[in-house]
Amino acid sequence: MIQDLVVYLLFMGYAIGFMLGLATLFTWVERKQSAVMADRIGANRCYLRLPFTNVRFVAWGLFHGIADGAKMLLKENFTPKTYDRLCYNLAPWLAAVPVLLVFAVVPFGGTLAPGRLLPQLHPFFGERSYAMQVAHMDAGILVVLSFSGIGILGTMLAGWSSNNKFSLLGAARAASQMISYEVAMGLALISLVATYGTLDLGAMVRWQSGTLFGVLPAWGIFTQPLALLLFLTAAIAENKRVPFDLPECESELVSGYFTEYTAMKMGLFMLSEFIEIVVVSALLVTMFLGGYNLPFLTDGGFVLPTGSVWHLSHPAVVLLQVATFLVKVFLAGCFMIQIRWSLPRFRYDQLMAFGWKFLMPLAAVNLVATAGVRWWLT
């Protein structure tokens, strides 16, 4: 029992470190990538200095994320005169915490048997093995959808309780946009569920570790390419980033629903946006890009389509899977940042028309087609 506690505490620590670390990294990636894309230099001034020396670690401006965090913690926490102090203070947490919770059901590695990892650990752990996932739930996708639904409440509360018209407009836009796109996202995910025959994200990754026609890895991007597009679009819209950043557009609403937030409260909204990039990338990787597995990699080692098997030791497999997941999530996040810096913004009516008249029917057609194929195959 105590072994389970130790392992799951480690998993939780890893999950939180994973999300916060990658989110901080993505604040830097966003600046630097947009700069490089636009022939600029980008953030490069922040440095750590060795005490009492003039040795500075600039590291291409990597420390700007830390400087941002320190700045937000040290700024004045200015609050407006609001009639709803509770909701005002609750909203940032309600926006940030559900996003963190979503990651609980995402598997970030295969099976971990700590006893086989190091011989010194064997007397303590024995032959126990754990799926590398904070919460092992059968209802994985439902948990994802419901927690991202709670996130809407945070933005709505923030806009409503700020006592500011800009905030209120931003919140109204955020609510309608997120709810609209939740529908398309849900339909896209249901067709995915119909393909994999499971709601559990871990089982989905195991399904994808097989092959299609003997050669192609059975990733969701090959079995459900349309659902990938729909999910990606809806996820960016849920994330409220360009080209769907109507709730916080600077040119019309000062900064939308968090206009009246300062210091770390505003920082929580910002951080939740970046954590959401991480989480959406993780979901994208898990459901469409083979999760923690490289092509042809299973828990035992590589099984190539030619039939040859390359066995790997357990620590090597675990390390490879964790590293693969990290790299895949990072690349997916970079792709989302590239979308954010490439595409112009929708107009509000275009946004709604796109969501309801284009994405949702497409998702429904995809679902019907998937169901037909499933029925025909069985």
Added chain:
Amino acid sequence: MKKEYWNKPALGLRERLYLLEVIRGLCITGGVFLGNMWKWLTFRKGALTAYYPEEIRSDYSPANRGRHVLTRRENGGVQCVSCNMCATVCPAYAIEILSAADFDDPCHPKSPERFEIDYSRCIFCGFCVEACPEDAIRMVKEVPDFPGFDRDAMWAGRDLLMNWRPTGDPAKQYPAASPSPVEVQP
């Protein structure tokens, strides 16, 4: 009634599908990104912008009114006769001159002992250059380099103003006679 605009965008099917155009746009930005990253990996500079204080922009116009310089006579002495015209005409009161007298040189008895320009006030209008009867003060295209945290550090003194090394200017042939061979980059 819906107004018809003369420049109404005519979207074909490809544009209205949006997806293909999105992919095209992503290819453009991704291509620029990868190109610049490749330049970076091969130790070239991809960015068009300059690191501000460390790097001097190469695209200043030759007629740019940048920092001031004090010209010299053929013997290396300062050309300025300390007439105070520039300080008088200066709309920002940025120029301060302290005169010195040297009666051994009867043609030019007055010269500036101190000649200082406050770049925190200078508006780079060029009036001082126009007012000067002696062609003693000019403006070169490089900008003065005074980023700092202190206004008092934004003064240019006589030594800094006199470190101009004209090349290819027939009227000013003095680089060989310059007293200090090391050029101070202001």
